[in-house]
Amino acid sequence: MAFTLEDLPIRDDLRGQSPYGAPQIHVRVALNVNENTHPVPDDVAADILESVRQALVTVNRYPDREFTALRESLAGYLSTPGQIVAAEQIWAANGSNEVIQQLLQAFGGPGRSVLGFPPTYSMHSMIAAGTGSRWIPAERDESFTISPATAAAAVEQHRPDLVFLCGPNNPTGTPLSLETIAAVYDATDGIVMVDEAYAEFMPKDRPSAVTLLPGRERLVVSRTMSKAFAFAGARVGYLAAHPAVVDALRLVRLPYHLSALTQAAAIAALRHAPEMLGMVDDIVVQRDRIVTELREMGYHPYDTWSNFVLFGGVDDPNAVFEALLTHDVIVRDLGIPGHLRVSAGTAAETSAFLDAMREITASRPAVRVEA
The missing domain is CATH 3.90.1150.10 (Aspartate Aminotransferase, domain 1)
Structure with missing residues (x-):
């Protein structure tokens, strides 16, 4: 008989699971x-290629493990005339999925739970399973919306260690109000993560969850360069949060997890943000x-x-x-x-x-x- 996955001493909670498909x-x-x-665009691609070429000259050395220049670039991108985001509030990784994984490694794990509102981004529950965190699905309102009252009631009922919100929601595209985010934050002592992978596609007059960060030390806003920046193949995701959250992620990240080439490419792309x-x-x-x-x-x-x-x-x-x-x-x-x-x-x-x-x-x- 052929030797299969089921014949391996895999973790019990991973048996029967399916990979992203x-x-x-x-x-x-x-x-x-x-x-x-x-x-x-051609001019942007040329600048990225030149930046990567320069990074290759010293690729025999480990990259800046704090990816300082990239964090400064991302902070500048997120900052607005009414709100400055500091580089110390930024964390980045190989796609927003790795950012979420690190968040769960630091704040989730065996004996801890994550509350989400399906249908939502499938990797939220899959990464929870991969880190041994218990996934708790909660109900949405009509037309896939989530009101502040519905969200807060779910949090109060289940008392999770983390709450994952997705706005705009994937796969429904549904808007997520700042009032709902604030209601969830007020209802829990845990981490609240807002996945804003599609934030750039929101109406320009609608504020991001980043505007809620001041005074909310347990709020995390995740972003990606895959969508608006056409950078899906480059694998660059990031988050904005209180610097203490960033310190927690340092405890679980792998050394030098962002390559010098990734850092150079992302910084160059951000130079051409408009x-x-x-x-x-x-x-x-x-x-x-x-x-x-x-x-x-x-x-x-x-x-x-x-x-x-x-x-x-x-x-x-x-x-x-x-x-x-x-x-x-x-x-x-x-x-x-x-x-x-x-x-x-x-x-x-x-x-x-x-x-x-x-x-x-x-x-x-x-x-x-x-x-």
């Missing part, structure tokens, strides 16, 4: 994992176009502040998913009955998806049901 199918239009499908964020405006236009045109087709797209759209009213999500593949388009079937999720791409990619949906809908009228 977004399909990796090569198609012409990939709109399934919320990437920024716009390429990095140009990089110009892509965000284009993506928001396509996102809103998806909402409008899916609604005209009879589907139920949800309000979204992210770079993707969750839409209901699909009687057989797997059949529509497969039909889209025949058009060389891939979206995401999340296992939410009657729903699919699609990322907003370039104008051409968005058109390819919408044209395919119109053709599929016309040929299979039963794909639409009441959401």
Whole structure:
């Protein structure tokens, strides 16, 4: 008989678990994992390449393990005329998933619990499991929202050591109010983490959870460069919090966890933040176009502040998913009955998806049901 995973002395709480499993199918239009499908502008890419070239000259030496210059760059990026974020408040790692993992290594673990509100980012519960932290799912309100009262009641009922919020929420795109975050913080003595991976796609007049940091020493705001900065392949995530939280993460991080090349590339990209964020405006236009045109087709797209759209009213999500593949388009079937999720791409990619949906809908009228 073949030797399998189940034959190994793996931890009991990991038996039966499945790894992260977004399909990796090569198609012409990939709109399934919320990437920024716009390429990095040529001038920005040239500057990044030059910065990496310079870093290579001393790559025989360990990098700055405090990634000082990167923290200063990220602090400058997050600071506004009304609020200065200090470099001492910044932590970074190889993607926001590693940031979250380090947070759980420091504040979670065996005998401790994490409260979240599914459907939400799948890696929250998976990283909790990987660190031996108990995941507690709580109910959302109608249309995937979370009111301050609902959130605070869940915290008071379960008394978790950490609370994970996601705003805008993945996979629904749902906004998260500052009032809900504040209510959760007031209801717990534990760590409250707000995952703002899609913050740059929120309306420009809506404040980030970063504005709540002053006076809230247990609040953590996680961000990523994967989405707005088109840096998914570079793996750079970060958080802003009280310096004491950063000190806690130093206790669990691996030595020199951010390579010199990663640091150099991220600093160079941040130098071009206005140009990089110009892509965000284009993506928001396509996102809103998806909402409008899916609604005209009879589907139920949800309000979204992210770079993707969750839409209901699909009687057989797997059949529509497969039909889209025949058009060389891939979206995401999340296992939410009657729903699919699609990322907003370039104008051409968005058109390819919408044209395919119109053709599929016309040929299979039963794909639409009441959401």
